[in-house]
Amino acid sequence: MQNFEYCNKTKIIFGKETENRVGSEINAVLNEKQKDKRILLHHSGGSAVKSGLIERIKGYLKAENIEWAELTGVQPNPLLSLVKKGVEIAKNEKLEMVLAVGGGSVIDSAKAIAAGALDDGDIWDFFERKRTPQESLPIGTILTIPAAGSESSTSCVITNEEGPWKRGMHSPFNRPVFSILNPELTYTLPPYQTACGITDMMAHIMERYFTRELNVDVTDELCEGTLRAIIKNAKIIFNGGENNYAARAEIMWAGAIAHNGFLDTGRIGDWASHALDHELSALFDIAHGAGLAIIFPAWMRYIVSVCESDNAVMERLARFAEKVWGVNIGDNKNAALEGITLMEDFFKSMSMPVRFSDTNIDPARIPEMAKRVVHFGQIGNFRKLGENDAEAIYRLAAR
């Protein structure tokens, strides 16, 4: 096991009707910091408005004498231009906190605004790894899409439309001070978004699971168990259980667990698939979860093909097939391949794309994507990958 540090200060408020606590939670934060009660209310302007959630939230804020400026228009793969607008508003209006209402895109946008609001330089520096945030406005969230795990993670991913570049920024300041998770708010999600979210949280666990680190039994078990619970409850939701509170609750909590940093304590995750997907999202505006459903099986098949004689790698792939997908291991390679097929079948059962041809991705741009993905150097840790490897993986995804 690797040495590690773990500290996650996000207060999770989970369950039915919990969004009505948002005003008092914000007050608790601002009173402690002796701040004025003016916040940025940040959301997409779409479904949360239609459902009446935003109006209800405004009522909760008013009841606690909290004022707000409102910034809407967040899109999937949230844009730097909107972040810059948010930073400007936060600075001009001297806002004290950012409240994100939505999924990972809204929360990531809020995180970037919160960091930019207390910084005098170019916010994009943080994503180009030139500088790291030294402080941030406190962030609160009301989650409506279980997927990115942004509600208690250190991650923030923003797309700079000038590239376009999709880049991540990791900082302890990115952890929200509180996150409200009410599974009831997810009943009305379109099946596509539910499926993207489930794929995303599974990918977060798999990135952590595929490690070279030996003797990490506890976290191996936590990863496998959480994946099994996700698959079980996803099947319930996709078999008529859209309004099944228990299944929605399991998925919502699993989404946070998948990315709160707990499951990879002591291990070094892979993260090549996330990098490979970022290029799909940047160039073709593919939803993150959908891109991962395409990339992850291709990445695994590539690993099988190039690591066939590496016992440690093949054993881990076979173990994954056994523990998560119930494959009986005879031969490691066959078990690994069967596991990949079962995973792909599962993604397909939720109507996720699993090949470029299921989407608008143009295979002619594979060389360009392979070049872009190694912008910061080789990707991945389970196996280090260069431009040629990336191209081969994209080609497997384009079959």
Place this chain on the structure above:
Amino acid sequence: MQNFEYCNKTKIIFGKETENRVGSEINAVLNEKQKDKRILLHHSGGSAVKSGLIERIKGYLKAENIEWAELTGVQPNPLLSLVKKGVEIAKNEKLEMVLAVGGGSVIDSAKAIAAGALDDGDIWDFFERKRTPQESLPIGTILTIPAAGSESSTSCVITNEEGPWKRGMHSPFNRPVFSILNPELTYTLPPYQTACGITDMMAHIMERYFTRELNVDVTDELCEGTLRAIIKNAKIIFNGGENNYAARAEIMWAGAIAHNGFLDTGRIGDWASHALDHELSALFDIAHGAGLAIIFPAWMRYIVSVCESDNAVMERLARFAEKVWGVNIGDNKNAALEGITLMEDFFKSMSMPVRFSDTNIDPARIPEMAKRVVHFGQIGNFRKLGENDAEAIYRLAAR
């Protein structure tokens, strides 16, 4: 799933040689609070002195210009009298923080001192549930015995020798600001203490596992997986692996996970066995883990005997036997009983007592213990238990 709140602010610093960071971690806490650098250094005065750990820690403190008062003499089942002494020292010398070096007893003693130092009333009020702490000195820990999980829990258990009463006090202020976990420090633990610790952490998970809450798949998986990992690595340690870093690391991290509050999010645990054991510890000074090795099988056998017709209960007991002990379920009752026997065999393999007759516990005092254990009313949630139930369980343990 029950609504829940979860927030654990303890910073875990895990791995080899991490204790050398103690000075800088304390400085980070005190600088942020703009406090003077005078702390209470609290430990047993035993093995941590002999091993040279305390001397090394003093060196790390000096190097960071941190001054300390020292209070030693903590015993297993830590005593209120020493807590009161610590409170007096902390108040008189205006100490700003408590550093605990040791296992759960030292950390619990430190937690009580930290709460008492900022309170003008009788500290025992907190344990008699008359009042709750409103603040606390910050607590740092260097853990030397993986067992109680006190290093990141809200729990604190103290024995008032005037009764004697052993009582718990739960408060978010009990969570340490940081805890340093170096598995190397556990190589020299006597096998008995290693075994008590393993039993204790398993009991913490089992108390959470035995719930009436349905549809808690994620946390069911986390509990079962952590238990399997503990059992696997305990066997490694007890088969010549005393100095096996990987196994010691798994056990140490599992001990924290078992009691940091994460595994019971959304569920209501039982906790009758802990209450039943507290009477053994209070009257006969039995180590907590050893008492639990006696009580838990007896509690489970009693539950089987009185809940035979309750399908939900029998299914959970059978599932526990299957997932944790590898029992094939035919009939639920038989599977449950086989699981209990395997658990007992495992405790015995670590030389834990499993009956009163393995210890100095006098069965003549069973009626008295049964009366004492319901001091605050019925115990347990998986099944509510009164005085007669408690007596029956003690009698099973005395067979």
